[in-house]
Amino acid sequence: MNCAASTVKYLLFFFNFLVFLCGIALLVPGIISVIQFGEATYFVDGKFNVPAIVITTLGAIVLIVGFFGCCGAIKENSCMMKTYTALVIIIVLIEVAIGITAFVFRDDFDGIGTKIEEAVNNYIPGGADQPIDELQKTFECCGVNGPADYLGQLPATCCSEGSACTASSQYLFTMGCKQRLEELISALSDLIGGIAIGIGVVEVAVIILSCCLSGSMKN
Known part of the structure; x- marks a missing residue:
C-alpha cells in the first residue's frame, strides 16, 4: 500500500474511533432522556420519548459499528469496509431523521x-x-x-x-x-437533535474516507 493509501487508512481508523466515541455521546443523552421522560410517563405523550429511545438504541449500534470499522481499517479488509460504509450511510440517514423530528416537536406541547x-x-x-x-x-x-x-x-x-x-x-x-415539562422537552429535544445532526456530519467524513480506502484496497 502506498503512502497516500496508508495515510487514508490511519485517518479512517482515527475517524472510526471518533464514531466509537460518538456512540457513547449518543448513549449518554439518550439514557438521560429516557430516565427523565420515564419519571413523567403518565403525563407525557408517547411521541416525546420515542426519539429518546431511538437515539439510545442508535448510540449502542453506532458504538458497535465504530468498533468494527476500526478493525476493518487496520485489517485492510475491503469487504468489511464496504459493509461498514453501507451501515454508516443508513445510520446517518436515521440520525438526520431523528434530528429533524426532535427539532420539529420541540415546541409541540399539545395535551401535556x-x-x-x-x-x-x-x-x-x-x-x-x-x-x-x-x-x-x-x-x-x-x-x-x-x-x-x-x-x-x-x-x-x-x-x-x-x-x-x-x-x-x-x-x-x-x-x-x-412549564417545567415544556422546558425539559425543549432542552432534551435541542440536545438530541444537535448531537444527532452533529455526529451525522462526522460520519459523512467517515463514509468518504471509507470509500477512498476501499478503492485503494481494490487497486
Missing part, C-alpha cells in the same frame, strides 16, 4: 397540561401512589401553572422534602409542572 390538570383537580390529600406527587417531587414543580391551582391544602410534594408545605413557605415550588 390536560393530564396534569386532571390529576390536580382529582388530588386526594394523603392519598397513596398519586402520579402528580411523583411528578412534583422529581421536577420540583407544583400544580399545572403554580401552587394557586390547588384550592385547598397544598400537597407535601409542592415543597422541599421534610418541610411544612404552605402557600407562604420559603421552600414552596412556585413553577407549574406544565
Whole structure:
C-alpha cells in the first residue's frame, strides 16, 4: 500500500474511533432522556420519548459499528469496509431523521397540561401512589401553572422534602409542572437533535474516507 493509501487508512481508523466515541455521546443523552421522560410517563405523550429511545438504541449500534470499522481499517479488509460504509450511510440517514423530528416537536406541547390538570383537580390529600406527587417531587414543580391551582391544602410534594408545605413557605415550588415539562422537552429535544445532526456530519467524513480506502484496497 502506498503512502497516500496508508495515510487514508490511519485517518479512517482515527475517524472510526471518533464514531466509537460518538456512540457513547449518543448513549449518554439518550439514557438521560429516557430516565427523565420515564419519571413523567403518565403525563407525557408517547411521541416525546420515542426519539429518546431511538437515539439510545442508535448510540449502542453506532458504538458497535465504530468498533468494527476500526478493525476493518487496520485489517485492510475491503469487504468489511464496504459493509461498514453501507451501515454508516443508513445510520446517518436515521440520525438526520431523528434530528429533524426532535427539532420539529420541540415546541409541540399539545395535551401535556390536560393530564396534569386532571390529576390536580382529582388530588386526594394523603392519598397513596398519586402520579402528580411523583411528578412534583422529581421536577420540583407544583400544580399545572403554580401552587394557586390547588384550592385547598397544598400537597407535601409542592415543597422541599421534610418541610411544612404552605402557600407562604420559603421552600414552596412556585413553577407549574406544565412549564417545567415544556422546558425539559425543549432542552432534551435541542440536545438530541444537535448531537444527532452533529455526529451525522462526522460520519459523512467517515463514509468518504471509507470509500477512498476501499478503492485503494481494490487497486
